[in-house]
Amino acid sequence: xxxxxxxxxxxxxxxxxxxxxxxxxxxxxxxxxxxxxxxxxxxxxxxxxxxxxxxxxxxxxxxxxxxxxxxxxxxxxxxxxxxxxxxxxxxxxxxxxxxxxxxxxxxxxxxxxxxxxxxxxxxxxxxxxxxxxxxxxxxxxxxxxxxxxxxxxxxxxxxxxxxxxxxxxxxxxxxxxxxxxxxxxxxxxxxxxxxxxxxxxxxxxxxxxxxxx
Amino acid sequence: xxxxxxxxxxxxxxxxxxxxxxxxxxxxxxxxxxxxxxxxxxxxxxxxxxxxxxxxxxxxxxxxxxxxxxxxxxxxxxxxxxxxxxxxxxxxxxxxxxxxxxxxxxxxxxxxxxxxxxxxxxxxxxxxxxxxxxxxxxxxxxxxxxxxxxxxxxxxxxxxxxxxxxxxxxxxxxxxxxxxxxxxxxxxxxxxxxxxxxxxxxxxxxxxxxxxxxxxxxxxxxxxxxxxxxxxxxxxxxxxxxxxxxxxxxxxxxxxxxxxxxxxxxxxxxxxxxxxxxxxxxxxxxxxxxxxxxxxxxxxxxxxxxxxxxxxxxxxxxxxxxxxxxxxxxxxxxxxxxxxxxxxxxxxxxxxxxxxxxxxxxxxxxxxxxxxxxxxxxxxxxxxxxxxxxxxxxxxxxxxxxxxxxxxxxxxxxxxxxxxxxxxxxxxxxxxxxxxxxxxxxxxxxxxxxxxxxxxxxxxxxxxxxxxxxxxxxxxxxxxxxxxxxxxxx
Numbered sequence: 123x124x125x126x127x128x129x130x131x132x133x134x135x136x137x138x139x140x141x142x143x144x145x146x147x148x149x150x151x152x153x154x155x156x157x158x159x160x161x162x163x164x165x166x167x168x169x170x171x172x173x174x175x176x177x178x179x180x181x182x183x184x185x186x187x188x189x190x191x192x193x194x195x196x197x198x199x200x201x202x203x204x205x206x207x208x209x210x211x212x213x214x215x216x217x218x219x220x221x222x223x224x225x226x227x228x229x230x231x232x233x234x235x236x237x238x239x240x241x242x243x244x245x246x247x248x249x250x251x252x253x254x255x256x257x258x259x260x261x262x263x264x265x266x267x268x269x270x271x272x273x274x275x276x277x278x279x280x281x282x283x284x285x286x287x288x289x290x291x292x293x294x295x296x297x298x299x300x301x302x303x304x305x306x307x308x309x310x311x312x313x314x315x316x317x318x319x320x321x322x323x324x325x326x327x328x329x330x331x332x333x334x335x
Numbered sequence: 336x337x338x339x340x341x342x343x344x345x346x347x348x349x350x351x352x353x354x355x356x357x358x359x360x361x362x363x364x365x366x367x368x369x370x371x372x373x374x375x376x377x378x379x380x381x382x383x384x385x386x387x388x389x390x391x392x393x394x395x396x397x398x399x400x401x402x403x404x405x406x407x408x409x410x411x412x413x414x415x416x417x418x419x420x421x422x423x424x425x426x427x428x429x430x431x432x433x434x435x436x437x438x439x440x441x442x443x444x445x446x447x448x449x450x451x452x453x454x455x456x457x458x459x460x461x462x463x464x465x466x467x468x469x470x471x472x473x474x475x476x477x478x479x480x481x482x483x484x485x486x487x488x489x490x491x492x493x494x495x496x497x498x499x500x501x502x503x504x505x506x507x508x509x510x511x512x513x514x515x516x517x518x519x520x521x522x523x524x525x526x527x528x529x530x531x532x533x534x535x536x537x538x539x540x541x542x543x544x545x546x547x548x549x550x551x552x553x554x555x556x557x558x559x560x561x562x563x564x565x566x567x568x569x570x571x572x573x574x575x576x577x578x579x580x581x582x583x584x585x586x587x588x589x590x591x592x593x594x595x596x597x598x599x600x601x602x603x604x605x606x607x608x609x610x611x612x613x614x615x616x617x618x619x620x621x622x623x624x625x626x627x628x629x630x631x632x633x634x635x636x637x638x639x640x641x642x643x644x645x646x647x648x649x650x651x652x653x654x655x656x657x658x659x660x661x662x663x664x665x666x667x668x669x670x671x672x673x674x675x676x677x678x679x680x681x682x683x684x685x686x687x688x689x690x691x692x693x694x695x696x697x698x699x700x701x702x703x704x705x706x707x708x709x710x711x712x713x714x715x716x717x718x719x720x721x722x723x724x725x726x727x728x729x730x731x732x733x734x735x736x737x738x739x740x741x742x743x744x745x746x747x748x749x750x751x752x753x754x755x756x757x758x759x760x761x762x763x764x765x766x767x768x769x770x771x772x773x774x775x776x777x778x779x780x781x782x783x784x785x786x787x788x789x790x791x792x793x794x795x796x797x798x799x800x801x802x803x804x805x806x807x808x809x810x811x812x813x814x815x816x817x818x819x820x821x822x823x824x825x
Contacts, residue, residue: 231622
């Protein structure tokens with residue numbers, strides 16, 4: 123038993139949906155500074171695993187975030203999640219998203235950081251626009267900027283590289299690496315062939331609902 | 336290539352019809368439908384038989400009928416800026432981009448619209464034919480086909496005006512001809528006032544011309560904005576369908592949350608400002624602000640960016656809610672005339688909480704007004720948001736507005752402080768319950784279910800204590816209820 127609880131500790135996680143075992147006895151642990159890439163073929167259960175980890179799916183087994191149950195308020199204040207299909211408020215502008223996010227998470231500095239990320243992604247001139255008019259990649263950039271700007275101890279991203287241009291992929295990879303170097307833990311999914319060449323990450327392979335060693 | 340379109344339509348439409356037939360058979364039962372139709376026919380025949388001709392026939396109807404037909408076609412020229420028939424997203428990308436003539440791709444949906452318009456027209460015409468002998472002492476056997484054809488012609492005219500306007504041209508010939516044929520002898524109006532078969536000539540000519548012109552307009556290429564407007568209209572239709580299904584299932588209708596998105600889509604549809612960025616914004620709260628202030632800002636922003644008529648409706652609702660609560664506080668009877676009101680005691684207190692139905696009516700109106708001011712629903716999900724902060728933030732603007740209205744109304748009524756305090760307790764209880772219940776149940780505050788629950792719960796002390804003959808305890812109980820409700824963390 124370690125003194126400092128791990129950012130993420132998953133033990134014997136099982137998820138059964140519509141009578142089908144989607145995840146079976148999944149066990150893994152993320153330490154501070156870990157950048158973990160969850161890979162696997164389509165339908166392997168990557169997104170399901172992430173959704174179970176953050177408490178959006180009913181599951182059996184033990185999921186702890188910094189030693190607290192994943193659904194607890196204290197656990198929720200320690201991680202940020204960005205789904206593969208960006209969840210955005212279509213009636214708020216990009217700038218308003220950044221401010222609202224900063225207030226909701228109680229991290230005032232993250233407002234400026236999110237705007238910095240948006241600028242780095244090339245969206246500085248679009249800050250006062252609705253995201254509904256933006257392309258898939260631009261929406262993804264907004265969602266990632268909000269998540270990365272928070273700089274929470276645990277960052278969980280589902281297919282973050284989808285829809286991004288090459289320059290933005292490299293920028294994101296560097297940002298994730300920097301998060302790890304700063305002591306944050308990152309768990310992300312992906313299946314691009316060249317992803318592992320731009321992102322130095324611990325590899326977790328999920329096949330048919332089970333983690334392969 | 337056109338064979339491919341035919342193949343697709345036969346497969347998809349055939350399967351949809353089979354699925355629909357099976358679903359209706361299981362959900363309702365075809366024999367039940369036949370039984371209901373039989374009774375409807377019986378009722379219609381019985382109703383028609385009760386008609387007795389007027390003592391003197393209605394005269395001078397022709398100018399009015401002519402005017403109605405003229406307006407029908409003139410409105411097409413004035414108003415048509417969106418396509419009257421569209422392709423959905425799949426068809427747009429599969430058929431719209433395929434090397435087939437636009438007419439082949441759109442024909443099925445065009446025919447559906449034509450049949451729909453004709454059916455509506457025939458129904459209206461049959462109704463007219465049934466009523467005309469009693470009203471005008473005149474048989475009008477051709478009213479149904481003529482009205483059906485006129486509506487088909489109007490649809491074709493609408494398409495032509497849209498298609499050619501989109502291309503920067505003016506193609507009003509069918510609509511103008513429709514106006515002319517509404518006025519001339521043996522025109523459309525005469526089909527509703529006479530029995531001559533010659534009245535069929537004008538609508539047949541117009542429909543023939545309209546369909547041929549519509550077909551010609553789609554021979555080579557689509558109207559310039561047809562594809563983009565089809566996509567937007569498909570999104571709007573999908574949004575309405577999702578709201579309907581969610582409403583039927585009892586979930587949040589997303590009506591409030593999607594208000595901004597809907598406005599954006601409408602702006603995109605008409606290519607007007609507001610499609611990419613908001614027309615007006617409130618100052619952002621500081622990043623160091625407490626969480627509740629962010630929710631209050633969101634609720635106010637939602638109202639601030641709403642169309643002026645919705646803002647006006649909300650303002651009227653708030654004034655009515657505050658006024659009704661104050662009226663109930665002052666006398667009770669004024670809040671709901673004719674309902675049972677308990678004997679008034681000191682300070683108007685019993686007026687408000689002594690008349691339970693008056694309290695309920697005021698509470699329901701407060702819930703309606705409050706729901707319009709709570710802003711979009713917020714599913715907490717994985718964000719570390721305290722539900723108390725959410726409730727406080729969402730309720731704050733609504734409470735401020737309604738309590739201000741209550742205060743003003745109480746001032747006008749010269750109400751005693753007791754009535755005012757009772758009103759404040761009622762308003763706060765209703766707003767807290769409607770927000771918390773709407774969030775907890777997933778129904779959303781905008782739904783009647785949450786509003787009804789809030790009104791019933793807030794009026795419960797008045798109902799129960801009046802029934803037990805101790806209405807004087809109502810104010811204290813109401814305060815207790817307010818405290819309990821405010822402590823519920825959902």
